[in-house]
Amino acid sequence: xxxxxxxxxxxxxxxxxxxxxxxxxxxxxxxxxxxxxxxxxxxxxxxxxxxxxxxxxxxxxxxxxxxxxxxxxxxxxxxxxxxxxxxxxxxxxxxxxxxxxxxxxxxxxxxxxxxxxxxxxxxxxxxxxxxxxxxxxxxxxxxxxxxxxxxxxxxxxxxxxxxxxxxxxxxxxxxxxxxxxxxxxxxxxxxxxxxxxxxxxxxxxxxxxxxxxxxxxxxxxxxxxxxxxxxxxxxxxxxxxxxxxxxxxxxxxxxxxxxxxxxxxxxxxxxxxxxxxxxxxxxxxxxxxxxxxxxxxxxxxxxxxxxxxxxxxxxxxxxxxxxxxxxxxxxxxxxxxxxxxxxxxxxxxxxxxxxxxxxxxxxxxxxxxxxxxxxxxxxxxxxxxx
Amino acid sequence: xxxxxxxxxxxxxxxxxxxxxxxxxxxxxxxxxxxxxxxxxxxxxxxxxxxxxxxxxxxxxxxxxxxxxxxxxxxxxxxxxxxxxxxxxxxxxxxxxxxxxxxxxxxxxxxxxxxxxxxxxxxxxxxxxxxxxxxxxxxxxxxxxxxxxxxxxxxxxxxxxxxxxxxxxxxxxxxxxxxxxxxxxxxxxxxxxxxxxxxxxxxxxxxxxxxxxxxxxxxxxxxxxxxxxxxxxxxxxxxxxxxxxxxxxxxxxxxxxxxxxxxxxxxxxxxxxxxxxxxxxxxxxxxxxxxxxxxxxxxxxxxxxxxxxxxxxxxxxxxxxxxxxxxxxxxxxxxxxxxxxxxxxxxxxxxxxxxxxxxxxxxxxxxxxxxxxxxxxxxxxxxxxx
Numbered sequence: 001x002x003x004x005x006x007x008x009x010x011x012x013x014x015x016x017x018x019x020x021x022x023x024x025x026x027x028x029x030x031x032x033x034x035x036x037x038x039x040x041x042x043x044x045x046x047x048x049x050x051x052x053x054x055x056x057x058x059x060x061x062x063x064x065x066x067x068x069x070x071x072x073x074x075x076x077x078x079x080x081x082x083x084x085x086x087x088x089x090x091x092x093x094x095x096x097x098x099x100x101x102x103x104x105x106x107x108x109x110x111x112x113x114x115x116x117x118x119x120x121x122x123x124x125x126x127x128x129x130x131x132x133x134x135x136x137x138x139x140x141x142x143x144x145x146x147x148x149x150x151x152x153x154x155x156x157x158x159x160x161x162x163x164x165x166x167x168x169x170x171x172x173x174x175x176x177x178x179x180x181x182x183x184x185x186x187x188x189x190x191x192x193x194x195x196x197x198x199x200x201x202x203x204x205x206x207x208x209x210x211x212x213x214x215x216x217x218x219x220x221x222x223x224x225x226x227x228x229x230x231x232x233x234x235x236x237x238x239x240x241x242x243x244x245x246x247x248x249x250x251x252x253x254x255x256x257x258x259x260x261x262x263x264x265x266x267x268x269x270x271x272x273x274x275x276x277x278x279x280x281x282x283x284x285x286x287x288x289x290x291x292x293x294x295x296x297x298x299x300x301x302x303x304x305x306x307x308x309x310x311x312x313x314x315x316x317x318x319x320x321x322x323x324x325x326x327x328x329x330x331x332x333x334x335x336x337x338x339x340x341x342x343x344x345x346x347x348x349x350x351x352x353x354x355x356x357x358x359x360x361x362x363x364x365x366x367x368x369x370x371x372x373x374x375x376x377x378x379x380x381x382x383x384x385x386x
Numbered sequence: 387x388x389x390x391x392x393x394x395x396x397x398x399x400x401x402x403x404x405x406x407x408x409x410x411x412x413x414x415x416x417x418x419x420x421x422x423x424x425x426x427x428x429x430x431x432x433x434x435x436x437x438x439x440x441x442x443x444x445x446x447x448x449x450x451x452x453x454x455x456x457x458x459x460x461x462x463x464x465x466x467x468x469x470x471x472x473x474x475x476x477x478x479x480x481x482x483x484x485x486x487x488x489x490x491x492x493x494x495x496x497x498x499x500x501x502x503x504x505x506x507x508x509x510x511x512x513x514x515x516x517x518x519x520x521x522x523x524x525x526x527x528x529x530x531x532x533x534x535x536x537x538x539x540x541x542x543x544x545x546x547x548x549x550x551x552x553x554x555x556x557x558x559x560x561x562x563x564x565x566x567x568x569x570x571x572x573x574x575x576x577x578x579x580x581x582x583x584x585x586x587x588x589x590x591x592x593x594x595x596x597x598x599x600x601x602x603x604x605x606x607x608x609x610x611x612x613x614x615x616x617x618x619x620x621x622x623x624x625x626x627x628x629x630x631x632x633x634x635x636x637x638x639x640x641x642x643x644x645x646x647x648x649x650x651x652x653x654x655x656x657x658x659x660x661x662x663x664x665x666x667x668x669x670x671x672x673x674x675x676x677x678x679x680x681x682x683x684x685x686x687x688x689x690x691x692x693x694x695x696x697x698x699x700x701x702x703x704x705x706x707x708x709x710x711x712x713x714x715x716x717x718x719x720x721x722x723x724x725x726x727x728x729x730x731x732x733x734x735x736x737x738x739x740x741x742x743x744x745x746x747x748x749x750x751x752x753x754x755x756x757x758x759x760x761x762x763x764x765x766x767x768x769x770x771x772x
Contacts, residue, residue, distance in 0.1 A: 003410055006410055007407050007410065007411070007412045008407065009404070009407055013403075013407075014400045014403060014404060017399075017400060017403065017632075018395070018400060020577075021393050021394065021395055021399075024389055024392055024393065025393070025570065026393045026570050026575070026576075026577035027569055027570040027571075027577050027578055028577075028578055030577075053439040053440075053443075053578070053622065053625070054439075054622035055622075056599055056621055056622035057439075057621065057622060060621060081599070082599050082600055082601055082616035082620075083599045083621075083622065085616070086599060086600050086616075086619055086620055086621065087621075089619055090476075090619055090621070183413055184411065184412050184413040184626075185413075189412070190412075190626060190628065191406075191412035191413050191414075191416075191625075191626025191627055191628045191629070192413055192414055192439070192622065192624065192625060192626040193626065213442055213467070213468050213469045213472060214468055214472050214719070215468055227709070227712060229712055229717055229718070230468035230471070230472075230712075230714055230717040230719050230720070231717070231718060231719050232719060233472055233475055233476055234468075234472055235442055235443065235446060235469075235472065235473075235476070236439065236440035236441075236442035236443060236469065236578065238578065239439070239577075239578060240570075240576060240577025240578040240579065240629060241577055242576065242577045242628060242629060242632055243577070243626060243628060243629065246403075246628055323613070326613060326615055326616075328616055331615055331616040331617070332615070332617060333600070333616050333617050333618060334616070
């Protein structure tokens with residue numbers, strides 16, 4: 001069986017965990033957590049990074065930092081993972097969903113302005129598949145209406161956006177806050193794991209408190225106060241240094257990992273291009289302002305039926321391919337809170353996206369098998385013209 | 387320097403992490419998470435166990451499961467860690483603090499009833515130092531007033547309570563819900579880590595959903611639904627299987643670890659007893675219905691000044707001893723929400739508890755050094771009569 005995903009050891013993970021234990025501290029904010037923070041702050045110029053136990057938790061920290069309260073509205077794509085919404089629902093927000101773009105599963109930047117009301121507090125763009133939303137459009141709306149922007153950069157490590165001025169900016173470094181994921185399906189992994197990035201310095205001091213159970217323990221460890229106290233709401237958002245040690249070993253190999261993933265991505269793309277040109281399915285679209293970080297490879301099938309057939313045929317040939325998000329605006333949970341608006345493109349990607357196996361150790365021979373099976377299944381399905 | 391705490395490898399931690407990676411799954415609920423759940427369910431007869439990223443997160447799950455809403459009141463000791471309270475404050479609860487017992491830092495069971503109002507929803511006893519609260523009293527109040535009980539069993543692994551009928555029950559197995567910690571200072575560690583125990587089966591199904599970001603993914607993995615959807619509020623409460631693998635290696639050595647810790651505890655107790663009998667300080671009190679799981683060793687000093695002097699003198703002699711909680715009812719954060727009542731015993735333990743170095747690999751020679759330094763410092767402080 002070729003799995004959809006496969007976690008891997010890049011080299012030093014176990015040795016670094018041993019070092020973390022030997023250092024005398026494996027709770028949060030040990031030596032490897034600091035190394036991870038420095039890595040991201042140095043490489044991408046992020047103002048302040050804080051590892052969290054998940055991207056979900058980083059989004060929850062963002063919701064608390066923005067002081068989201070009942071009645072506040074938050075605009076985000078419907079085509080995303082439930083955590084993007086739940087982080088804000090937990091603080092009482094009303095979620096205002098936005099449709100996807102026609103050419104890409106990311107949110108339709110041109111549809112945002114009509115959703116803004118006096119109650120709107122934040123916009124949460126999701127960089128689907130690590131491909132940038134048009135951040136110039138989103139940031140200028142935020143400026144115009146005095147809103148905050150939280151980038152859901154779960155899939156967007158080492159990916160970039162080139163703005164109108166021609167400046168190339170790392171995703172996660174543009175909004176006021178951003179959240180990354182190191183879940184096992186991501187480019188860089190720690191099983192579960194995440195990170196909050198703070199680009200607006202007004203949030204730094206409170207972020208440290210919220211992440212440490214609402215206490216000023218960070219100040220205590222720096223010797224700035226003589227005991228730490230309960231001073232705010234908060235949770236235990238910080239991961240064990242065991243997780244940070246694992247993560248740091250992966251970060252050290254980021255360049256190699258990215259090279260390998262881009263090779264895998266490009267191979268899929270080239271092999272599938274001829275059939276895509278015959279309109280049998282669509283290939284991922286990368287806008288010119290965006291880079292491709294090779295987070296995932298998907299095709300957009302012609303229909304839900306075709307996708308289901310392909311998933312089943314691949315599976316019966318030992319290949320695990322999967323669908324992805326399900327439009328959140330249709331969920332039974334949210335329907336009572338939100339008037340139902342049509343979101344045809346969110347629904348289209350819900351029904352038609354098919355993700356192919358993608359992991360660092362995917363063999364070319366396995367990729368050949370996947371591509372050949374997929375192409376022959378499509379010919380069976382759609383006829384010899386393909 | 388003799389540290390206050392020191393994490394350790396019990397043997398198989400790194401090998402099990404390697405196995406988790408090889409298993410193809412290091413996100414939450416992998417093979418080692420299941421092994422940990424089975425360990426606790428089998429050994430202690432807990433109905434349902436769910437690992438979490440921290441004890442804080444387990445308490446937050448409890449607050450969500452109890453459907454705590456603004457206006458609800460939750461009774462808990464003031465002498466506890468801020469997370470006990472914050473988990474419920476995040477859902478909008480008003481916290482009603484209870485004083486400690488005169489003979490023990492645990493909450494005064496006899497003071498609870500007068501704090502109950504029609505708005506009271508839950509009681510959260512904290513088993514301080516792993517020593518049981520009088521659960522018969524607490525559970526009968528819960529029955530009488532139709533309240534839920536959430537045991538904060540952060541420090542209480544492998545500790546027991548003997549009820550009036552003479553039945554010996556594991557802590558964490560008595561209340562409707564319970565929360566454990568595997569933070570690096572605990573008996574069994576995973577750096578950061580926790581567990582929710584569900585003893586009331588009505589909460590099991592929703593707990594699985596809340597822990598999986600408000601989705602029915604657990605059902606999806608069991609093949610009970612064909613896709614998983616957003617169905618509730620929730621967060622990413624489940625830890626990486628890397629953490630579970632580390633934890634399971636420790637659990638396998640639980641008996642050995644507990645033997646060693648009880649030996650360390652007893653050695654402190656015997657060596658300090660003669661001076662305690664001269665009333666230089668108090669030793670921990672274990673009620674007859676409670677066991678001692680040797681989570682920590684503390685003395686109760688005669689005053690804040692004496693404690694401060696002892697901490698400083700131990701430190702200048704290379705020994706790190708520490709104080710513990712700070713009465714939550716005095717915190718600047720809560721004062722606006724709660725009328726200020728006097729809690730003399732909570733304040734007493736805030737000012738006078740001194741915790742001595744305690745970890746599995748603590749050498750007897752180091753214990754001798756600690757005890758000798760402590761005793762000679764006390765003689766200096768209090769005079770030759772001691």
